[in-house]
Amino acid sequence: METYPTKEVLKDLIEGRLDWPRIKQIMSSPKDSDRFMKYLALAQERVKWTEQILLPLGEHLYIVAKNGERVVKCDCGQEFGDWRGNWKLRALIYSRDTREKLEGIYPGARCPDPQWCEVREFYCPGCGTQLEVESVPPGYPITFDFLPDLDAFHEQWLERPLPDRIEAQDRSGEVIRRWVGDLKREKRVGTKHNGKATGSRKSR
Amino acid sequence: MAKQPAVVSLDDRKPLRELMAESAARWEATGHYQGLRELKLKNDDPLRYELFHARLLSTVIAAREVAKQISSSVMTREEGELSFALYTPEGDSVVFSTGIMVHIGVMGNFIKWMIANGYEEDPGIAEGDHFANNDVLISAVHVPDVYFATPIVHEGEIIGWASGVTHVLEVGSITPGGGMTSLAVERQLEGIHVCAEKVAVNDRLRRDYELRIRRNTRLASFWLLDDRARITGNVFIRNEVKKIIAEFGLDYYKAAIRELIEEGRRHHLGRVRERLIPGRYRNPCFHSSLLKERPGVLPQANRDTLIHYPLELTVRPSGEIVLDLEGASGWGFHNFNAPPGSIYGGLSIALAQTMDYDGRANSGCVLNVVLKLPRGSIVNPDYDFVSTGFSWGSVMAIFNGFLKCLSRGFHGRGYLEEVLTGGNITTAVEWGGKDQYGRQTGGVNVEVTASASGARGVTDGIDAAWSLWNPEGDQGNAEMWELLYPHLYLGRRVVTDSAGAGRFRGGACFESLWMIHKSEFVFTYQIPGVARVATNYGIFGGYGGGPAYINLAKNTDIAQRISARRDIPHGEGDPGRPEIARLVKGEVLRGEDAQYISEPLKEGALYEKLYLPGGGGYGDPLERAVDAVERDVNLHFVSPKVARRLYGVEGLETGGEWKVDAGRTAKLRTRLRKSRLARAVPVKDWWRSERERIVAGGIKGEAAAMYADCLSRSPAWARTYREFWALPAEFDFSAPPPPPGRRNRASSMVPKR
Ligand SMILES: [Zn+2]
Numbered sequence: 001m002e003t004y005p006t007k008e009v010l011k012d013l014i015e016g017r018l019d020w021p022r023i024k025q026i027m028s029s030p031k032d033s034d035r036f037m038k039y040l041a042l043a044q045e046r047v048k049w050t051e052q053i054l055l056p057l058g059e060h061l062y063i064v065a066k067n068g069e070r071v072v073k074c075d076c077g078q079e080f081g082d083w084r085g086n087w088k089l090r091a092l093i094y095s096r097d098t099r100e101k102l103e104g105i106y107p108g109a110r111c112p113d114p115q116w117c118e119v120r121e122f123y124c125p126g127c128g129t130q131l132e133v134e135s136v137p138p139g140y141p142i143t144f145d146f147l148p149d150l151d152a153f154h155e156q157w158l159e160r161p162l163p164d165r166i167e168a169q170d171r172s173g174e175v176i177r178r179w180v181g182d183l184k185r186e187k188r189v190g191t192k193h194n195g196k197a198t199g200s201r202k203s204r
Numbered sequence: 205m206a207k208q209p210a211v212v213s214l215d216d217r218k219p220l221r222e223l224m225a226e227s228a229a230r231w232e233a234t235g236h237y238q239g240l241r242e243l244k245l246k247n248d249d250p251l252r253y254e255l256f257h258a259r260l261l262s263t264v265i266a267a268r269e270v271a272k273q274i275s276s277s278v279m280t281r282e283e284g285e286l287s288f289a290l291y292t293p294e295g296d297s298v299v300f301s302t303g304i305m306v307h308i309g310v311m312g313n314f315i316k317w318m319i320a321n322g323y324e325e326d327p328g329i330a331e332g333d334h335f336a337n338n339d340v341l342i343s344a345v346h347v348p349d350v351y352f353a354t355p356i357v358h359e360g361e362i363i364g365w366a367s368g369v370t371h372v373l374e375v376g377s378i379t380p381g382g383g384m385t386s387l388a389v390e391r392q393l394e395g396i397h398v399c400a401e402k403v404a405v406n407d408r409l410r411r412d413y414e415l416r417i418r419r420n421t422r423l424a425s426f427w428l429l430d431d432r433a434r435i436t437g438n439v440f441i442r443n444e445v446k447k448i449i450a451e452f453g454l455d456y457y458k459a460a461i462r463e464l465i466e467e468g469r470r471h472h473l474g475r476v477r478e479r480l481i482p483g484r485y486r487n488p489c490f491h492s493s494l495l496k497e498r499p500g501v502l503p504q505a506n507r508d509t510l511i512h513y514p515l516e517l518t519v520r521p522s523g524e525i526v527l528d529l530e531g532a533s534g535w536g537f538h539n540f541n542a543p544p545g546s547i548y549g550g551l552s553i554a555l556a557q558t559m560d561y562d563g564r565a566n567s568g569c570v571l572n573v574v575l576k577l578p579r580g581s582i583v584n585p586d587y588d589f590v591s592t593g594f595s596w597g598s599v600m601a602i603f604n605g606f607l608k609c610l611s612r613g614f615h616g617r618g619y620l621e622e623v624l625t626g627g628n629i630t631t632a633v634e635w636g637g638k639d640q641y642g643r644q645t646g647g648v649n650v651e652v653t654a655s656a657s658g659a660r661g662v663t664d665g666i667d668a669a670w671s672l673w674n675p676e677g678d679q680g681n682a683e684m685w686e687l688l689y690p691h692l693y694l695g696r697r698v699v700t701d702s703a704g705a706g707r708f709r710g711g712a713c714f715e716s717l718w719m720i721h722k723s724e725f726v727f728t729y730q731i732p733g734v735a736r737v738a739t740n741y742g743i744f745g746g747y748g749g750g751p752a753y754i755n756l757a758k759n760t761d762i763a764q765r766i767s768a769r770r771d772i773p774h775g776e777g778d779p780g781r782p783e784i785a786r787l788v789k790g791e792v793l794r795g796e797d798a799q800y801i802s803e804p805l806k807e808g809a810l811y812e813k814l815y816l817p818g819g820g821g822y823g824d825p826l827e828r829a830v831d832a833v834e835r836d837v838n839l840h841f842v843s844p845k846v847a848r849r850l851y852g853v854e855g856l857e858t859g860g861e862w863k864v865d866a867g868r869t870a871k872l873r874t875r876l877r878k879s880r881l882a883r884a885v886p887v888k889d890w891w892r893s894e895r896e897r898i899v900a901g902g903i904k905g906e907a908a909a910m911y912a913d914c915l916s917r918s919p920a921w922a923r924t925y926r927e928f929w930a931l932p933a934e935f936d937f938s939a940p941p942p943p944p945g946r947r948n949r950a951s952s953m954v955p956k957r
Contacts, residue, residue, distance in 0.1 A: 013662050014620055016708065016829060023662055027621050031478055039618025055481070055616050059707065059744040059823045089891075092884035105705075105850065106738060108779050109795050110750035110816065113736040115905050116492065116510055119747070123884050128877035130745035130824040135738045136488060137510060139894070139903040139911060141928035142887070146612045148483035152521035157477050168483060173927055179888055180930045 003032035010038050036158065047075045054162065055148055060129050061087060063150065070150065070166060078126030084171035086144040091131060092123040097138060114138070144172055217361050220319040220329075224294040237296075237466040237568055245456070245463050256452055256460050257564070260299045263444040264288045267368070268301040271437035277373050277426045278688060280433060282680035283653045285371040288437045290445065290461075291315055291353075293362050296567035298461045304349070306553040306599075306673045307369040309570060310545050311351050313343035315365050318353070318400050327402050331357040334404035334435055336413075338375075339397045340592040343545040347375050347383040347394045347593060348648070350430065352403075354438035356445050358454060364461065366441035368434040373688075374647035376421040377593070379727050380636025381646025384593045386495060386732040389505035389537045391589040396420050403431070407439055422636070422646035468560070468568025473523040475559040476572075479622065480613035485517040487605035491597055491629075492736045492906075493538040499802040505537040507940075510737070510906040511582060512914050513602050514921060517609040527551065527606070528576040531914050531921025535585035539593035539732070542583050542602075546592070547575060550599040550672075554606050557675055558614075558624060578918065594731055600629045600672050601739060607658065607672075608743050608820070615744075620661030625704070625820035626740045627670055628655035628713060630752055631731040633813050637804055640690040640722035648731070649685055649716075651696075653677030656703070656711035658819035659746060664832070665711030665819035667841065668698055679714075690723035691811070695774030699814050700840050705850040706746025706821020707828050712841045713749070715814040717775060717784070719762060724806045730754060730799035734817060742820035747850070749817020755782055756798040757810040760790030776812060778843075784812055825850045826873050830864045837862045852876045895929050903937065912939035 005013055005026055012018050013026065032038075043053050043062065051064040057072060063083045064073045072080040072087040080087035096102045097118040102111050105119060112119070112135075120134040120142075134143055149168040155161040218226075230239035246253045267288040272281050279285040289300035289308045295315030300308045314337045323329055337343065338350045353367040375383040377395030388394045396417070403413040409431055417431075418424040449457045491511040495501045514531040527547075535541045552570055560569040577584040582598060604626025611623040632652045639645035654677050657670035671677050682693040695717040704710035720726050733752035734740075741748035755776065765772050765788060773783030785792045788810065805811070833853040836842035838861060847853045854868035897903070903911065915922040915936060926935055 010618070016662055018662065020663065023621055023660075031619065033478075035618045056618075057616070059827075089887050091887055092881065093887045093890045094880065094884040095890065102738075105747060106750035109753050110701075110779065112738045112751050116907060117490070117737040119738060119741070121745075121880070121884075122887075123880050125881070125886075128881045130826070130880070132743075132745055133741050133747055135490075135741040135748055137490060137512075137737075137903075137907040137910065139898050139907060140488070141925060142891075143486050143488060144484075145487070146483060146485050146609075146616075148481045148616065149521065152482040156521050157482065170484075176891075176928060176930055179891060183892065 003034055004029065005032065007038045007042060010035070011042055014042065049073070049077055054150055055153070057087070057146065058131060060124065060131060063148070065162070068164065074124045074126055074129070074131075076124060076127035076129070078124050082171055083150070084147060084169060085175050086142065086172040088122050088132065088142050088144075089172060089175045092125050094121045094123065095119070096121070144170065220293055220324055220362060221322070224316065224319050227294050227296075231571070237469055237571060238462045240463060240466040243463050243467055245460050246467065253460065253463075256448070256456070257299070257464060259448050260290060263441055263448070264290055264299050264301040267366070267437040267440045268303055270440050271368060271370075271433040274429060274433035274436045275370060276429045277370070278680045278684045279373055279650055280370045280430055282684055283650060283678045284676065285650065285653060285674060286369060286433070288366065288368040288441060290441055291365040291367060292461055292465070293364055295319065295365065296465055298464055298566050300565065302676055304369060304371065304674045305556050306549040307345060307349060307351065309552040309567065310343050310345055310549040311353060311367040311369060312567060313545060313548065314351055314400065315353050315367065317342050321400075323400075329355050329362060331355065332406040333402055334407070334438065335400060336398045336403040336431075337400045339399045340543050340545060340595065341588065342400050345546040345549050345599070346595050347377065347397065348372050350398065350434070352431070352434035352438055354435070354442060356442045358446065358449060363449075363454070363458065364445065366438035366445070368437040370430040370433060371650065372430050373426045374421055374423040375427075379646070380634035380648075380729050381422050382634040382648030384539065384596075384632070384648060384731040385634050385729040386493070386539060386594070387500050387729060388539050388591050388593045389495070389502055390591050394591055394593050404435060407435060409435070422644045464564050465566050465568040468564035468566040469571045470568075471564050472555070472560050472569040473572055476519065476523040476525065479559065479617055479619055480519050480610065481616045482519045482521045485519070485609035485612055487515050487608050489513040489515060489601040489605040490737050490739055491540060491601050491734065493536065493540055493732055494735055494796060495538060498800045502537070508906050509533070509536055509538060510910040511540055511598070512910050513583070513598065513605070514914075515602055515605045515609070517606065519613065524572045524574065526574045526576065529581065529583050529602070530576060530578055531918040531924075532578060532581040532583050533910060534580060534913050534917055535582050535587060535590050537591070539591040540582060540595065540597045541585050541590045541592050542595040542598035543590075543592060544575065544577050544584055546595040546599050547577060547583050547602065550603040550606070551575065553673060554603045558607065558610055558622065581917065594631075596673065597629075597631070597732060603672055604629055604658070604740055611661070611743060615661055623661030623743070623822065625658030625665070625710065625743045625746065625822055626748075627657040627665065627672060627711065627819045628652070628815065628817065629734055629740050630655055630713065630815045630817065631733045633811070634729045634731060635689040635691065636727040638690070638723045638725040645689060649689060651679040651685065651716065652815050654679045655815045656713040656749075656818040658740075659704070659706055659708040659710050659742065659822035661822055662708070664708050665703065667703075667712040668714040670711065690721050690726055691718035692721045693717070694719050694772060694810070697775045698839075698841055699776065699816065699818070700843050701779075701846045702749055702814070702816055702818035703841065704740070704742045704746055704748045704817070704819055704821035705825040705846070706742050707823025707825065708746075709821050709828070709836070710742065710746070710749065710819025713815040713818040715775060715812060717773060717810065717812045720805050720807055720809040720811070722807060724804070726805040726809075728801060728805060728811055730813070733799065735796040738817065740817055740820050743822055745824040746821025747825070748820045752816040753795045753814060754798045755784045755812040756793040757784050757788055757790040758805065760788045760808050760810060762788050762808050762810065773810065776814065784810055826852045826876060830866065830869055834862060834864045848872065898929055899931070899935075901938065908937040909939035912937040
């Protein structure tokens with residue numbers, strides 16, 4: 001028997017085409033236990049590439065299986081590396097860290113104080129989508145929003161284990177250490193890094 | 205942990221303290237509430253069991269409706285700021301009503317506190333007794349929320365408790381009097397503390413208690429009628445429970461209330477596995493306390509503070525949730541301090557709204573949640589006289605973040621309709637001084653109870669409705685508030701551009717514009733708002749709302765304008781040219797400074813409170829449906845300027861209606877996307893220059909003080925911080941020392957659960 005919402009109705013729900021009474025009806029009903037599989041199938045149909053989606057991570061981001069690895073990928077095709085490395089570290093950033101830049105979102109009296117708060121926008125380098133926004137004090141580390149335990153999820157909760165196991169350990173420190181290594185190397189060979197935070201975009 | 209079989213015997217009449225200890229031991233030994241491995245009553249006769257549950261649930265809901273009719277306070281009667289629940293003899297909630305559900309678990313801990321402290325022997329617990337509490341360090345959320353717990357005695361045996369809460373208007377605190385003003389920077393300024401006291405015997409308030417309230421509060425009749433409302437609700441529950449026992453039998457009652465809790469626990473675990481994903485979720489939140497050189501502030505509190513709540517949530521494969529605030533700011537001489545009781549309350553309400561709303565919402569739902577609240581921090585202060593008047597500020601910040609963590613899980617599972625990005629983290633205004641009848645007045649207008657919800661994953665947030673602490677709260681009629689305080693409403697309307705932008709936007713908040721009326725001596729004080737920071741950012745590319753502020757105009761010509769029938773302000777309008785400055789002559793103050801007054805307000809002054817921020821948005825604003833933007837512009841929820849700038853939607857007003865220009869919109873959206881790519885830098889480059897800025901001492905003021913405090917408090921958080929920026933272990937921030945009196949003697953007043 002087909003569960004409700006059906007795949008077609010779920011598509012309408014995701015795309016924001018259902019009116020409130022129908023949304024409310026779905027909210028008030030017991031959940032469809034096959035939702036995740038329907039959802040995955042819809043996501044897989046939507047993207048242009050063929051890697052298998054393991055978990056949707058945002059409006060445009062997915063964790064996908066690729067050559068025995070699990071990488072974060074945008075629906076435009078842009079990849080952000082291993083899922084344990086915090087995809088934000090491989091994104092583009094525009095940090096609204098001056099009054100002028102903050103006023104682009106919060107004009108006049110509604111503007112935060114840049115000594116207390118900056119608004120960081122993370123964009124996909126491939127398609128320019130705004131993937132995530134952070135509002136934190138200056139000097140705050142970039143937040144690693146969500147590190148799913150994919151194996152526990154697929155194996156213990158869905159009872160559909162993934163072909164190989166990879167421990168869900170935070171690997172963002174490795175990305176940082178690579179950056180530090182690059183920094184040291186550059187200093188050694190005497191190429192001075194031309195570092196201005198949020199000016200014009202530099203080559204990557 | 206080895207689980208041993210437990211034999212449950214609930215027939216023996218035992219002291220409550222023993223029952224409580226046995227319950228804890230059975231939980232430890234088996235991982236099941238009361239050691240209940242099987243839901244025997246449910247399995248044997250599910251219909252009878254459901255009927256029993258329905259009878260209990262309808263009882264507590266009816267108790268809330270009955271109690272509303274006794275109270276005369278706008279908050280209780282109209283806004284619905286009350287809630288009732290039934291507890292086991294040991295203080296575990298079985299069923300609870302709607303309303304300010306945040307208190308349900310906290311009231312249970314109040315009952316447990318009395319049991320642990322030998323109340324059965326002294327002062328004794330008997331039929332007709334009512335015990336009151338609003339002491340946060342015993343178990344409460346803040347002073348205005350007063351709890352009454354009432355034992356239910358059957359043939360000499362305490363078989364349970366009824367407990368109710370209402371938020372009282374005025375609590376005898378420092379002016380203005382609602383107990384939440386930022387002037388109350390230590391416990392002694394918060395108002396009357398009722399510390400787990402037996403305040404009623406034979407269902408009548410004690411005369412000495414009543415005298416204390418009358419002698420120490422400015423609006424005693426509201427407090428005392430709220431007391432009677434709680435007694436009424438509790439007595440209603442007590443009577444109904446006795447009828448239910450007569451119908452189902454005492455043994456059934458005793459066993460079934462415990463089975464409902466174990467079922468609640470299982471139900472919650474089932475929901476976690478159904479809707480979340482195991483893993484680690486993070487959502488740091490921030491708040492601002494601005495007291496430096498403000499009128500009326502005590503010397504020890506003379507500073508501005510940026511407060512840090514580094515929320516981390518771990519969902520274990522077992523379904524257990526761990527909420528960790530390691531690295532949180534230390535407690536301070538301000539009123540944001542939020543002892544564990546209030547965090548526990550925030551947890552219960554956040555879960556009741558998102559996961560445990562049906563089935564069996566009760567104590568069982570939080571049994572598999574672990575709270576890690578560092579001692580000495582703002583969420584677990586180690587100072588007995590800490591002010592907790594606005595613990596709400598902290599609770600709202602943390603649990604709106606909590607909702608976003610859960611939402612990432614809901615989203616991953618495809619349950620987008622359950623996504624709820626954080627809602628309003630806003631505050632209200634206290635009113636004191638002389639009222640329009642010439643009497644001393646005080647308290648708080650808490651119409652903010654209906655402000656704004658965050659966006660859903662499939663639709664916009666709710667406008668001018670919803671709050672974290674009371675999801676079905678109401679603003680109360682303006683006319684009722686006008687009867688109470690010396691202010692008249694010139695306007696109450698949705699604030700344009702207040703909603704966090706997103707593919708689905710957050711709810712828009714509202715504002716009220718008041719004119720001081722028939723009084724020459726009015727104190728107002730905004731409960732500390734979210735100033736200087738844009739907190740509550742959205743999710744998946746949505747923005748949050750901006751900082752909160754008020755507008756104030758003194759010595760205005762409003763009276764003349766009214767008699768000459770000229771235009772008067774009704775709302776802010778264009779924030780760049782607010783009506784309060786455009787349509788009246790007078791001394792106008794805007795922004796965060798306006799909330800601190802150095803002299804009483806007089807007839808004719810205008811006070812405009814914007815309940816910012818609106819709810820957080822969901823998804824990239826450039827992907828919002830253009831017809832939704834068109835509708836928002838025509839409703840004045842979004843200005844054409846913001847439609848263009850944040851949503852990339854071009855339009856034109858013709859014949860009083862704003863119409864989208866599809867062609868120009870498509871071009872603008874493409875251009876905005878490209879301009880993002882042009883102005884952004886790779887995170888690696890940004891990281892390098894930010895690191896240089898930190899090393900060079902570029903982080904200054906309150907932000908530096910926040911880091912210095914948190915790095916010194918938590919080695920674990922400090923490690924994470926230094927690791928991210930690749931800083932040496934000795935790196936630190938130079939900042940002024942923490943306020944005097946920190947790390948005071950530890951309190952042992954709160955018993956363990
Ligand atoms: Zn992309």
